[in-house]
Amino acid sequence: MRVSLFVTCLADQIWPSAAVGAVQVLRRVGCSVEFDERQTCCGQPAFNTGYRTEARALAERFIEIFEASGAEAIVSPSGSCTAMVHHYEQLFEDAAWRERARRLAARTHELSAFLVDRLGVEDVGARFAGRLAWHDACHGLRDLGIKSGPRRLLQRVRGAELVELPNAEACCGFGGTFSVKHPEVSVAMLDEKIDAIERAGIDAVVSGDASCLMQIGGRLSRLGSRVRALHLADVLASTA
Amino acid sequence: MSFDGGVRAALSDVQLRGALRQATTLFGDRRQTALLSVRDWEGARERARAIKDETLRHLDHYLEQFTANAERAGARVHWARDAGEACEIIGRIAAERGARTVVKSKSMASEEIHLNAALARRGIEPIETDLGEYIIQLAGETPSHIVVPAIHKTKGQIGMLFAEKLGIAPSDDPAALTAAARRALRRSFAEADVGISGVNFAVAETGTILILENEGNARLTTSLPQTHIALMGIEKVIPRFADLEVFLQLLPRSGTGQILTAYQSLLTGAKRRPEDEGPDELHIVLLDNGRSRMLAAPVTRQSLACIRCGACLNACPVYRQIGGHAYGSVYPGPIGAILTPQLIGIERSAHLPYASSLCGACRDVCPVKIDIPAVLLHLRAQVIEQHAGKGRRLERLLFRAYAAVMARPWAYEWAMRIARALHIMPPLRAWTKWRDLRPLAPRSFREEWRAGLGGERET
Numbered sequence: 169m170r171v172s173l174f175v176t177c178l179a180d181q182i183w184p185s186a187a188v189g190a191v192q193v194l195r196r197v198g199c200s201v202e203f204d205e206r207q208t209c210c211g212q213p214a215f216n217t218g219y220r221t222e223a224r225a226l227a228e229r230f231i232e233i234f235e236a237s238g239a240e241a242i243v244s245p246s247g248s249c250t251a252m253v254h255h256y257e258q259l260f261e262d263a264a265w266r267e268r269a270r271r272l273a274a275r276t277h278e279l280s281a282f283l284v285d286r287l288g289v290e291d292v293g294a295r296f297a298g299r300l301a302w303h304d305a306c307h308g309l310r311d312l313g314i315k316s317g318p319r320r321l322l323q324r325v326r327g328a329e330l331v332e333l334p335n336a337e338a339c340c341g342f343g344g345t346f347s348v349k350h351p352e353v354s355v356a357m358l359d360e361k362i363d364a365i366e367r368a369g370i371d372a373v374v375s376g377d378a379s380c381l382m383q384i385g386g387r388l389s390r391l392g393s394r395v396r397a398l399h400l401a402d403v404l405a406s407t408a
Numbered sequence: 409m410s411f412d413g414g415v416r417a418a419l420s421d422v423q424l425r426g427a428l429r430q431a432t433t434l435f436g437d438r439r440q441t442a443l444l445s446v447r448d449w450e451g452a453r454e455r456a457r458a459i460k461d462e463t464l465r466h467l468d469h470y471l472e473q474f475t476a477n478a479e480r481a482g483a484r485v486h487w488a489r490d491a492g493e494a495c496e497i498i499g500r501i502a503a504e505r506g507a508r509t510v511v512k513s514k515s516m517a518s519e520e521i522h523l524n525a526a527l528a529r530r531g532i533e534p535i536e537t538d539l540g541e542y543i544i545q546l547a548g549e550t551p552s553h554i555v556v557p558a559i560h561k562t563k564g565q566i567g568m569l570f571a572e573k574l575g576i577a578p579s580d581d582p583a584a585l586t587a588a589a590r591r592a593l594r595r596s597f598a599e600a601d602v603g604i605s606g607v608n609f610a611v612a613e614t615g616t617i618l619i620l621e622n623e624g625n626a627r628l629t630t631s632l633p634q635t636h637i638a639l640m641g642i643e644k645v646i647p648r649f650a651d652l653e654v655f656l657q658l659l660p661r662s663g664t665g666q667i668l669t670a671y672q673s674l675l676t677g678a679k680r681r682p683e684d685e686g687p688d689e690l691h692i693v694l695l696d697n698g699r700s701r702m703l704a705a706p707v708t709r710q711s712l713a714c715i716r717c718g719a720c721l722n723a724c725p726v727y728r729q730i731g732g733h734a735y736g737s738v739y740p741g742p743i744g745a746i747l748t749p750q751l752i753g754i755e756r757s758a759h760l761p762y763a764s765s766l767c768g769a770c771r772d773v774c775p776v777k778i779d780i781p782a783v784l785l786h787l788r789a790q791v792i793e794q795h796a797g798k799g800r801r802l803e804r805l806l807f808r809a810y811a812a813v814m815a816r817p818w819a820y821e822w823a824m825r826i827a828r829a830l831h832i833m834p835p836l837r838a839w840t841k842w843r844d845l846r847p848l849a850p851r852s853f854r855e856e857w858r859a860g861l862g863g864e865r866e867t
Contacts, residue, residue, distance in 0.1 A: 175853050175854070177814070179853060180852050180853045181824050181848055181849065181852050181853075182847075182848060183846075183849070184849045184851065184853040184856055185849075187853040188856055188861060191861060195864075203862060205817060205854055205857075206817050207817075208815075208817055208820045209814040209820075211811075213807075213810065214807055214810065214811060215785070216785065216788070217792070217807065218761075218788030218789045218791050218792035219789075219792055219807045219811075220789045220792070220793075221811075222807050222808065222811035225811055226811060226814055226815065229815060258782075306765070306766070306767040306768055306769075309768075310767070310768035310771065338725055338769075339725045339767035341725070342765065343764070343765025343766055343767065344765075344766070345762075346762070346764070346765045346766070347838075348836055348838040348839050349762055349838075350411075350412070350415065350762075350763070351838040351839065351841065351842065352412075352415055352416060352419055353419070353729055353730055355843070356419055356730075357725045357726070357728075357729055357765070358843075382845075383843065385844075385846065386839070386843030386844045386845060386846060387842065387844075389844045390842065390844045
């Protein structure tokens with residue numbers, strides 16, 4: 169299947185291993201992957217902060233770029249940015265744009281959902297030694313309904329043991345600009361997550377969004393924890 | 409106090425945070441258990457929302473029908489455009505009856521219009537009879553939760569408060585504290601000239617009002633005094649008596665995790681014959697206070713579907729950390745963050761739509777499926793469009809620059825290259841005070857792609 173990668177600006181610049189991993193995993197399961205270098209940011213930071221004019225301009229750009237691709241699916245290593253594309257329709261009043269947004273959203277998938285629901289693949293041939301726990305990123309979980317897919321993928325990773333965090337579905341406190349507009353609340357929320365992670369005795373916390381991983385990983389490293397924060401694609405790409 | 413000031417005060421209050429964590433977890437767990445007893449919870453939510461949507465589309469019609477039927481049954485219905493009018497109507501009725509004290513059962517609408525202060529200005533003493541509200545009133549505070557007003561207080565704090573205000577021996581035994589409150593309140597019930605209640609649902613086809621509670625205090629408030637005044641937001645009306653079936657499944661389970669509240673008082677009109685029990689008069693005050701403005705668009709209209717269960721507060725990870733007072737609004741938590749800006753104007757509450765990480769837990773638990781994050785986003789867009797609130801000049805510039813750069817791939821790439829080469833990190837003290845900031849990767853994905861990844865074939 170021909171797949172066009174929607175890299176997300178965060179993965180592009182800060183967590184490229186997630187995007188490289190996504191490409192490797194997609195190729196491993198038989199997809200051919202394209203990457204359109206005109207893509208930048210989906211506009212989510214502007215949309216979520218209330219800057220609709222700016223968000224709309226970036227949404228139009230995004231739609232035009234990915235409409236041009238003949239790929240059957242657009243796949244992204246981010247639940248949050250995928251959810252943003254699924255929200256595009258509400259940025260437009262114009263019926264034609266709404267229709268284009270709707271059609272594009274139908275082709276746009278988060279990585280784990282694409283692998284499990286679209287391709288029906290759970291074993292991607294990965295090997296990773298360690299105890300892992302999945303953190304449900306909010307937009308993936310609640311906007312896209314991603315819950316069992318990533319867990320099933322991780323359960324098939326050789327050498328890995330998957331454990332459940334008691335508060336796996338609780339927000340990590342990132343929330344985009346929320347993390348710097350209200351840092352004290354953000355970190356108070358985060359610390360409940362960190363407590364659970366430390367108590368779980370795991371080697372790595374795994375999630376599907378670089379944003380949550382920056383938040384969780386940033387606190388883990390500040391506290392000198394030995395637990396690592398990894399992207400799902402980091403783990404699935406690993407064969408060592 | 410500003411929102412950030414309130415947040416800091418809350419976060420440094422160890423007792424508050426302990427009480428919040430315990431209570432929100434307890435209510436969340438109870439709710440989870442309670443909804444298992446409904447065979448089709450999703451279906452019930454859908455039906456309830458459909459009833460609310462139908463009502464709100466024809467609200468004028470159902471309010472007129474309710475008014476006609478309530479008055480036919482002997483009630484007097486009053487229409488209040490805003491808080492001032494509602495306080496005036498209620499104050500006048502109480503004053504005309506020569507009331508010196510009024511007993512009140514729990515009503516968030518009365519908090520919204522600041523009724524107690526208005527009554528006090530007329531020399532009428534309002535006495536809260538819901539145990540939580542009574543505690544709050546003794547403490548001189550405001551409710552921090554719409555269902556559990558004293559959720560932020562520990563048993564020990566309440567014991568000290570009662571010892572000081574009621575002159576009882578200090579205790580943290582809930583039974584002893586409840587007994588002390590009951591002794592004090594029984595006297596008030598017997599003496600009060602007027603009883604003021606809220607309303608959970610108002611049935612248009614019968615003119616009936618329904619009040620749910622657990623302590624029996626609303627039953628006493630609405631039956632002992634000779635005059636009963638019920639205050640309700642105009643969104644409380646539902647078309648048919650049979651519609652109560654679904655709402656009675658949803659509300660107690662979502663609010664307190666109960667299958668049913670201990671008391672359900674269905675009141676239709678005032679007493680008709682002298683030998684009947686209950687008050688001589690029933691006055692129903694219909695409160696608009698900004699609600700009809702919300703009817704204009706579907707995205708805002710859905711806020712009026714709220715049945716005030718408080719489930720979104722218990723589920724909210726922000727509320728769980730900071731409690732209700734930090735929001736600085738009568739209605740706290742996620743529902744307050746969407747209601748308050750629409751009720752009092754966004755200029756005076758521009759911080760509220762941002763008091764959320766947009767995680768969506770509130771939407772998941774809402775029994776009438778209000779898409780709270782969507783309303784928050786709508787309100788955020790209004791804040792930016794209308795230049796509400798202060799201190800956004802830099803933010804505006806940054807977002808304009810961001811959009812300009814992101815619209816041009818070459819600008820995006822060069823900006824990131826320069827940042828990478830010069831090791832420029834954004835000066836995000838708000839981030840780095842508590843968290844390490846992950847640096848830019850040595851090589852971006854697009855550079856990896858060009859350097860060979862893009863040319864590789866399937867392995």
